[in-house]
Amino acid sequence: MTTLVQPEVESSGASGVTGSRPASFTGLAQLVRLVLRRDRVRLVLWVGGIVGLVVATAASIVGLYDTPEDLERYARLVRGNAALIVQAGPGYGLDDPTTGAVVMNEMGIWTLVAAALMSVFMVVRHTRTEEETERAEMIRALPVGRHAQLAAAMIGVTIANVLVATGVGITLIAYDLPAAGSVAYSLSLVGVGSVFAGGAAVASQVASGSRAALALGGAAIAAAFVLRAIGDVNESVLTWLSPLGWGQGIRAYADERWWVLVLPALATVGLVTAAVALQARRDLGAGLLPERAGPSVAAPRFSTPGALAWRLQRGALFGWMTGIGLFAFFYGIVADQAESILEDNPEMEDFLAQLGEGSIIDAFLSTAVLILALTATGFTIASVLRLRSEELAGRVEPVLATPTPRWRWAVSHLAVAVAGTVALMLVIGGVTGLGLALASGDVSTFWPIMGASVAMVPAMLVLAGVALLLYGMSPRWALVAWGAFAYTLVIGLLGSVLDLPEWALDVSPFTHVPAMPAAGFAWTPMVALLAVAALLAAAGVAAFGRRDVS
């Protein structure tokens, strides 16, 4: 890379930019260095987090299933189980189960999703966010090519994905898993990460704001997940429309299909080419759609901090509602199929009998609602942390220079977070129930699912409280809230696999939510969680009132 660019920089200094090569990528080497310098902490956290998760999962699986009988017992439980296929994937290699196949089934899809998320965040951060903050203008005013920043972001994200893949590959090999499968999975991590990086590059051209670009990228990941889930359950072609499906389609540890790697490679090239073409056609700072004029006078009710917070966040909330509503509908429809598995899977029946009194559909729904609630917590935290981005963007100053008390401004965004969280869980409950009712013709499950959804709210609000407390102490610490979110995700999705001590599970508020509708409702944990959330939030508001506003 350096050798490619260096002569160009020199020649542009000597004879101008009218060389034989297009100068669109001039300055690339310096910009890549800038990307890596800016992200050195983030990269360590992402790579360390993802690899750490793989280490923990692999360790516990290798420990739990160390005899062929153990592996077979696991496989019998999972094979053909639509409910688990939705969440884990097709389960390649479980017909004749190896440790590798079990590891893939347990963490394969989530690690792919994590790499995809990392890639989307990183690309948007270095492209659209740069334009939005007008830093890009400063860079572009230098002798830097039109596409150099985009290219630098893509190279940076590729380096990040390679680091993740290398760490994961080494981990898997270190746990005595076959080298071929480990390498295959590592390569598919790079492939999937790159496809979504390319998607984020396109999103950054289309959207005129970084939040919208992130939303498009996130929606792409969600869509890919749903496509492959439906495809995996029906064994249909839909899986092959999903980059996440390709990531699993390589069949790591199960008779690898190396040619599948061609798909993400082609898709990445196509997406990056599209992004470059779009970038060449638009003005710096502009999206694809022209900016419409707004009203010259504000609507009468647009006069309070609450109205402002709602205005700033409603777009994100509607986006979340739509996205998670689609997810929920799909889970509802699939839930019906869960029952048919029972008939030819006595092990599953035993397994569920151990869980509690609920039916298999109830057990599936409990898990589905938990997963949806964990995902929706992403909105809850982002919504509270809007306080942070408003402050760092210097937009809190004009508001606080009016007679608006600090607590009122903080509570205005918290109120949107709380109301939005409740709304999301109502959507999740209602749409999952609707999907199941449509699929099964049985409406009796509607209210239990609704109840299960709403019961998640107190646990989600505890995380809102954590985010607010961290923000109240310092906007710099506020991002630790995402660490807390990641922790609850890991505990929620992998807690049973990871073989963790009791207290580590108890730290996550979701551990204390009764697994409705499989389990019954209980008041005590709900009230306790709400009290904790309220205390955290109050402490956060109090802390915010005492510190300097930057």
Place this chain on the structure above:
Amino acid sequence: MSAAISIEQVVKTFGPTRALDGLDVEVATGEVHGFLGPNGAGKSVTIRVLLGMLRADSGTARLLGGDPWRDAVDLHRRLAYVPGDVNLWPNLSGGEIIDLLARLRGGVDKRKRNELVERLALDPRKKARTYSKGNRQKVALVAALSSNAELLLLDEPTSGLDPLMESVFQDCILEATGEGRTVFLSSHILAEVEKLCDRVTIIREGRAVQQGTLDELRYLTRTSVTVATERPLEGLDAIDGVHNVATEDSHVRFDVDGHALDAAIRHVSGFGIRSLVSQPPTLEELFLRHYGDELAVDGDGPAPGTESGELADPPEHGGHPDGAGP
């Protein structure tokens, strides 16, 4: 006259940096007070302490008779603020932002608002995302000036405006003072301060290095004099406070400190003045003198020995060393 702003010995540190280092500022009610200093002198930090965004480490700050930290909300009903770096919500239109900020303060004076929008030639329908720096500043100015606040805190409010808009802004400020409002205007645009301000505080490295009326400060600065005399002018160099004496043909040009003006002219008149042109000091020169030691390093002025001593230790305002005659 009661003080609108009174800052005494305020210290504010950020880690190892002492942003404010024992700052004193006094702003009387009804005056336009200029707050001058180079980048990083602590102007914005001072304003943010006054707004209750930052809490001073020590010292006392009083604003409109209240404590800017403790009474922030009540005080903010009575003041309007224009930040130096105006950041707006990208997806709201300028008009919506103006109305929102005005309503948060207590209400919109529609007539005033529309008049200002027109005078500043702002298109309120555009989304803030598409505004230039100057237009963002106009949004903040309209929001602040259309209020009936008794104190205006303005942090370099014209740094993005073109000269035409700058003069509109100046008219608006003069109207505001006509209504009896107090204006605290931080700036490094000296012409603006000179045109608008009754009194000036010069801040440097977190301390006030000068405070006074423009006249008082001018008194301390050098007047440029070009004089032609009947007999050859001699002995001018010996007067304390006279600098840069240069003879060109029949004219002699020199700069003289305010306190030495009397002595110098008396000396010159002894040689029979045929013509005399004097140029009053501009704030520009005043300003340069306070940061002159940086310039002096670059070899500014022919008498660096005496000058650097004076610059490091400027005379107290109002101090009149007796005019030592010839």
